[in-house]
Amino acid sequence: MFIPTTRKEMDRLGWREPDVVLVSGDTYTDNSYNGTALVGHWLLDHGFKVGIIAQPDISSGDDISRLGSPRLFWSVSAGCVDSMVANYTPAKKFRKEDDFTPGGVNDRRPDRACIAYTNLIKRHIKGSPIILAGIEASLRRIAHYDFWSDSVRRSILFDSKADALVYGMGELTNLDLARRIQAGEDWRDAYGICRIESSPPPECSVIPSYEEVSDRSDRRPFMKAYSIFRKNSDPKTALPLCQRHGDRWLVQNRPRRCMTSEELDSAYGSSFENAVHPYYAKQGKVKAMETVRNSVTTHRGCYGDCSFCAISVHQGTTVVSRSKGSIIDEVRRMASAKGFNGIIQDVGGPTANMYGIECAKKIAKGRCEDRRCLGGRPCPHLPIDHSGQIDLLDSLVEIDGVRRVFVNSGIRHDLIVADRRNGSRYLDDLVANHVSGQMKIAPEHISDEVLELMGKPGSGVLLDFKNMFDRACRSMHLDEYLTYYFMAAHPGCTESDMRELAGFCSKKLSIRPEQVQVFTPTPSTYSTAMWWCGTDIDGRPIPVDRSIDGRQHQKDIVAGRRNARRSLRDADGTLQTVRRPGGCGLRGQEGFLLCLVDRQRFRHSQDFRLSERRSGRCPSRFR
Numbered sequence: 065m066f067i068p069t070t071r072k073e074m075d076r077l078g079w080r081e082p083d084v085v086l087v088s089g090d091t092y093t094d095n096s097y098n099g100t101a102l103v104g105h106w107l108l109d110h111g112f113k114v115g116i117i118a119q120p121d122i123s124s125g126d127d128i129s130r131l132g133s134p135r136l137f138w139s140v141s142a143g144c145v146d147s148m149v150a151n152y153t154p155a156k157k158f159r160k161e162d163d164f165t166p167g168g169v170n171d172r173r174p175d176r177a178c179i180a181y182t183n184l185i186k187r188h189i190k191g192s193p194i195i196l197a198g199i200e201a202s203l204r205r206i207a208h209y210d211f212w213s214d215s216v217r218r219s220i221l222f223d224s225k226a227d228a229l230v231y232g233m234g235e236l237t238n239l240d241l242a243r244r245i246q247a248g249e250d251w252r253d254a255y256g257i258c259r260i261e262s263s264p265p266p267e268c269s270v271i272p273s274y275e276e277v278s279d280r281s282d283r284r285p286f287m288k289a290y291s292i293f294r295k296n297s298d299p300k301t302a303l304p305l306c307q308r309h310g311d312r313w314l315v316q317n318r319p320r321r322c323m324t325s326e327e328l329d330s331a332y333g334s335s336f337e338n339a340v341h342p343y344y345a346k347q348g349k350v351k352a353m354e355t356v357r358n359s360v361t362t363h364r365g366c367y368g369d370c371s372f373c374a375i376s377v378h379q380g381t382t383v384v385s386r387s388k389g390s391i392i393d394e395v396r397r398m399a400s401a402k403g404f405n406g407i408i409q410d411v412g413g414p415t416a417n418m419y420g421i422e423c424a425k426k427i428a429k430g431r432c433e434d435r436r437c438l439g440g441r442p443c444p445h446l447p448i449d450h451s452g453q454i455d456l457l458d459s460l461v462e463i464d465g466v467r468r469v470f471v472n473s474g475i476r477h478d479l480i481v482a483d484r485r486n487g488s489r490y491l492d493d494l495v496a497n498h499v500s501g502q503m504k505i506a507p508e509h510i511s512d513e514v515l516e517l518m519g520k521p522g523s524g525v526l527l528d529f530k531n532m533f534d535r536a537c538r539s540m541h542l543d544e545y546l547t548y549y550f551m552a553a554h555p556g557c558t559e560s561d562m563r564e565l566a567g568f569c570s571k572k573l574s575i576r577p578e579q580v581q582v583f584t585p586t587p588s589t590y591s592t593a594m595w596w597c598g599t600d601i602d603g604r605p606i607p608v609d610r611s612i613d614g615r616q617h618q619k620d621i622v623a624g625r626r627n628a629r630r631s632l633r634d635a636d637g638t639l640q641t642v643r644r645p646g647g648c649g650l651r652g653q654e655g656f657l658l659c660l661v662d663r664q665r666f667r668h669s670q671d672f673r674l675s676e677r678r679s680g681r682c683p684s685r686f687r
């Protein structure tokens with residue numbers, strides 16, 4: 065069912081008032097890729113009355129007050145991406161298009177949407193508590209560097225004046241809050257929330273204050289704060305954190321545990337309509353819906369833990385997978401829906417080939433503090449085995465009405481290389497059946513120093529993977545190829561590193577890459593801490609190119625697009641970038657969705673059509 069978004073719909077259900085109203089910066093698409101819909105259905109399935117107000121007009125109270133005041137609380141989110149990332153390019157130019165807005169024009173999501181919506185509610189409807197949630201709130205929960213104002217900002221809880229903030233994936237925490245508030249119990253010690261107090265609670269790990277971390281003349285406290293923040297992110301081991309802001313304290317309670325597989329099955333198996341809510345559908349086409357309508361999420365979390373990626377901050381580094389039965393049931397529902405064209409567009413998650421693979425030690429005792437699960441080389445304790453994914457894909461192809469199943473989520477090529485038993489078999493299966501002429505991977509760079517700072521594997525693994533891929537294509541007489549995604553201007557990356565990358569691409573990969581993204585410092589990642597501090601986590605100085613021209617020049621060295629850039633700028637004052645599958649720095653449930661949308665755009669690009677011609681396929685089959 066659709067979650068009510070108007071008073072009329074509530075009347076039809078016989079509701080006098082909603083228990084919880086979810087406010088979002090994205091339009092309301094009723095599917096599991098929309099975090100607002102996912103949390104809404106989860107609360108509904110647990111007996112709460114939920115309403116959704118999407119993209120309210122902030123110039124009047126008409127939109128925000130149309131459901132009345134919720135009995136328990138407001139849950140306010142900027143949408144599936146931080147509103148500043150959604151609204152601005154890495155060159156800080158306004159994005160004119162938005163795939164999460166009906167009609168596609170980016171004119172409904174305000175900058176710093178969590179703050180704008182909280183102010184809107186406070187102006188027009190007094191009463192119920194306002195609780196922030198979603199990736200914007202999650203990533204801005206402690207004092208953080210904000211690229212768009214080039215300054216360290218306070219926790220968003222202070223700037224918004226909301227009552228609390230839910231961080232990480234929100235189903236369990238929102239349900240706990242709803243139950244406690246309904247029962248009239250104290251909820252301020254709930255796991256997975258941040259709140260403001262007048263003094264620090266006992267047993268709290270104190271991180272350097274806002275005043276210390278915002279001091280431009282000494283940036284060491286910022287890195288120290290980041291280091292404590294990172295260490296205390298695993299639900300098994302984290303302590304509560306607190307950070308002084310003036311005479312008050314931001315308190316971060318312990319993280320909420322991950323959902324179990326059974327809970328994930330239940331959340332994703334809810335009665336989604338897999339469509340845009342009619343109230344918003346009549347306002348125009350929502351492109352994002354087309355991208356995910358026939359896609360299925362197999363798991364959440366990512367132990368890739370790339371330094372620039374927001375996923376470990378928001379979703380966590382523990383991968384929790386859905387059961388095979390639940391995924392099959394969802395695809396069966398898609399296949400039996402009216403108008404289904406036989407194509408499952410994507411079976412994956414933040415990284416497709418982490419499905420069903422997790423470390424027993426991490427699940428029992430928490431993440432290791434002193435090493436990454438993947439990083440330069442996979443940890444020997446990670447039980448890498450792709451047989452479960454092969455089995456899953458085989459089963460999905462067998463479902464009545466399904467003609468093709470694609471894997472469009474990013475894959476970690478180093479995981480495939482490391483799986484001696486089933487890596488080749490998995491790759492053969494992907495190449496033969498589950499990619500459309502090209503496979504996209506995100507090595508990001510080839511310079512050892514830069515890769516180490518990024519937490520990515522080295523160029524040797526990339527070449528091993530390329531050999532495996534070429535061998536698979538040759539043996540099956542397929543004309544497919546690899547598309548590589550690289551990143552320019554990451555902290556530690558210099559022009560000389562980019563020249564090394566350009567030479568490698570030309571000599572070893574025989575390509576001139578087109579998919580080169582300029583690094584954008586999103587709040588609360590390790591790469592952003594390096595960008596702001598100019599050092600790594602141990603205080604060693606690293607070069608950082610912070611100028612817009614310098615960063616663009618790094619990209620041009622590899623992509624060779626200097627002239628194209630100039631003409632684009634002259635034309636409309638806008639620099640558009642293509643975000644990538646895997647390693648985009650914007651991920652999480654939310655960023656992942658955005659990546660899917662970008663891949664969809666890419667499919668309609670000249671590059672994709674060229675690849676389709678090369679592989680002898682008709683592009684229209686995939687629309």
Ligand code: SF4
Pocket residue numbers: 423424425426430431432435436437438443444445446
């Ligand atoms: S033992 Fe290895 S795979 Fe497990 S949590 Fe530690 S680093 Fe990750």
